[in-house]
Structures are given as C-alpha cells and as structure tokens.
Amino acid sequence: MAEISVAERDGVGADGSTRPTEDHVAVLGNAVVVLDGATAPRPDLPSGGWYASLLVHSLSRALTAEPQADLAVLLAESIADVARREGLEPGRSPSSTVAIARWTDDTVDGLVLADSPIVAFGPSGADPLTDDRLVSLRESGQLRTGADVRAKRNAPDGFWVAEAEPKAAAEAVRRSWPRSEVDALLLATDGVAIGVDEYGLFDWPxxxxxxxxRGPDAVLDAVRTAEKQDPDGERWPRAKRHDDQLLVLVDFGVAPG
Structure with missing residues (x-):
C-alpha cells in the first residue's frame, strides 16, 4: 500500500494580487492526477484553474471506471467530455498541464503533458518523466508574446496541453516502469519544479x-523562501513572484517481490 502525501500553496497572479490556486490534484486508490491550469490566453475566457478543476474530476471518474485503460485514451476522452459539456472550442479555451501516475503490483505508468513532471525513484536513482517542449520554446525565444503562445499551442512544431482538442493526449510523454524498480514517485507543478530546474536549490533525490x-511542505517552503529573497526577479526572471505550488509524494516503501 502506497503512502501518499500532498502539499499545495496558492501563488499570486501576474499582477501580483492574490487569487485561488489554479493547481488541482486527485488522489485515487491506485493513481494520482496533477493539473496546473494555465493563464487564459484572453481576458474574456474562463481561467485555467476553472478548466483544470473540471478536467481533474472527469479524469478521476474515468480512471475509477476503467482502471486498466490506456492513459492517453482516458485523457482524450476526458478532454472531449469537458469540451462537450462546456461548449469549448480548440484555440479559444483555457488549458492545463497534466501528470498522471498509476500503479499495480506489476507496473507503474506515467503520462505527462506540458511542464508538470513525474519523477520515479528506484535502485538506479531518479528517472524524471518530463515534457520539455514548452521550456525549449521559451528558452529559444519563440514564446515572447501572447500571439506566439496561441500560435504554438497544440501545434506540430509547438507544445501540447490539455485544452479542447482531444488529439493533444496522443502527444503526451509516457513511460512505464516495472513496479519492482520503483520505490517512490514525485509529481509536481512547475511552481515546485522550478526549484530544481532554474533555482538549483536541490536535485530530485x-x-x-x-x-x-520533513514532508513535502518543506520543499514548498524552500522554494518560496528563495523567491522572497529575489522579489523583483533579478536573479531568476519570472512572470510571477510566486507561482502556485503542488507536490505529491507517492511512497511505496518496499517493492513487492
């Protein structure tokens, strides 16, 4: 039986004002789902957090009803379900990252869409499952404006997220590990992963x-403390002083023999 610990914390909006977190998590019997709603591309659209809250519930129902089904198929069906119920159209809708981890006595499956990583740990160390397309586009200067983001979102030469286009699910990065080789999993949104990838506060181990x-809250504390020491983003340029944070530890302990 896995022991699961969750830590989450609100960030601030791009204007620095407080607002509810747009990160969402579902802990199921043999799966964890983590979503990070993206800032809406237009002010007249619903928030990414609103969309992520609907998608996480749809995914939870799907994973419970079909616990052995292909994760990408379930994601595609859930994206279609939310789009149909809410009248969402591709390219004109809020969006969200997706990270799904599911396990049995034999296998651990992971699926990642956009920048919410899953990290598996075992005898050989840390094995991150990441989707680096969004980060690569940012670093290469191809996402300088909102128009750039809209043009590259869910496009063959761009990046893929959950939105109103079910085919995005087929573009997710996936991996399966033998359950005997996995001692623990971490699932994180980028408000936590930034402490590893950009701030260099620690590595995944x-x-x-x-x-x-000390619990996953201690990790959130360390990231937030670093950001408070760089309030204006001089050392670490970033869109928000504090992003939403969500970290899940799935600790299997001793793997089944």
Missing amino acids: EVLAISRE
Whole structure:
C-alpha cells in the first residue's frame, strides 16, 4: 500500500494580487492526477484553474471506471467530455498541464503533458518523466508574446496541453516502469519544479529526501523562501513572484517481490 502525501500553496497572479490556486490534484486508490491550469490566453475566457478543476474530476471518474485503460485514451476522452459539456472550442479555451501516475503490483505508468513532471525513484536513482517542449520554446525565444503562445499551442512544431482538442493526449510523454524498480514517485507543478530546474536549490533525490524526512511542505517552503529573497526577479526572471505550488509524494516503501 502506497503512502501518499500532498502539499499545495496558492501563488499570486501576474499582477501580483492574490487569487485561488489554479493547481488541482486527485488522489485515487491506485493513481494520482496533477493539473496546473494555465493563464487564459484572453481576458474574456474562463481561467485555467476553472478548466483544470473540471478536467481533474472527469479524469478521476474515468480512471475509477476503467482502471486498466490506456492513459492517453482516458485523457482524450476526458478532454472531449469537458469540451462537450462546456461548449469549448480548440484555440479559444483555457488549458492545463497534466501528470498522471498509476500503479499495480506489476507496473507503474506515467503520462505527462506540458511542464508538470513525474519523477520515479528506484535502485538506479531518479528517472524524471518530463515534457520539455514548452521550456525549449521559451528558452529559444519563440514564446515572447501572447500571439506566439496561441500560435504554438497544440501545434506540430509547438507544445501540447490539455485544452479542447482531444488529439493533444496522443502527444503526451509516457513511460512505464516495472513496479519492482520503483520505490517512490514525485509529481509536481512547475511552481515546485522550478526549484530544481532554474533555482538549483536541490536535485530530485534531495527533494525526495526532504519530502520523506520533513514532508513535502518543506520543499514548498524552500522554494518560496528563495523567491522572497529575489522579489523583483533579478536573479531568476519570472512572470510571477510566486507561482502556485503542488507536490505529491507517492511512497511505496518496499517493492513487492
């Protein structure tokens, strides 16, 4: 039986004002779903957090009803379900990242769409499952404006997210591990992963150690403390002073023999 710990914290909007978190999580019997709603591309659209809240519930129902089904198929069906019920249209809708981890006694399956990583740990160390397309586009200067983001979102030469286009699910990054080779999983939104990828506060094995020893909230504290020491983004340029944070530890302990 896996022990699951969750830590989450609100960030601030791009204007620096407080607002409810747009990260969402579902903990099921043999799966965890993490979503990070993206800032809407237009002010007249619903928020990414609103969309992520609907999608996480649809995914939870699908995973419960069909616990052995292909994860990409379930994601595509859930994207279509939300789009149909809410009248959402591709290119004119809010969006969300997706990270799904599911396990049995034999296998651990992971699916990642956009920048919410899953990291598996075992005898060989940390094995991150990441979708780097969004980060690569940012670093290469191809996402400088809102128009750039709209043009590259769910496009063959761009990046893929959950929105109103079910075919995005087929573009997710996926991996399966033998259950005997996985001792623990971490699932994170980018408000936590930034502490590893950009701030260099710790690596993923250190995040696991902190989460096991002091709880995942201690990791969130470390990221937030670093950001408070760089309030104007001079050391680490970023769109928001504090992003929403969500970190889940799935600790299997001793793997089945």
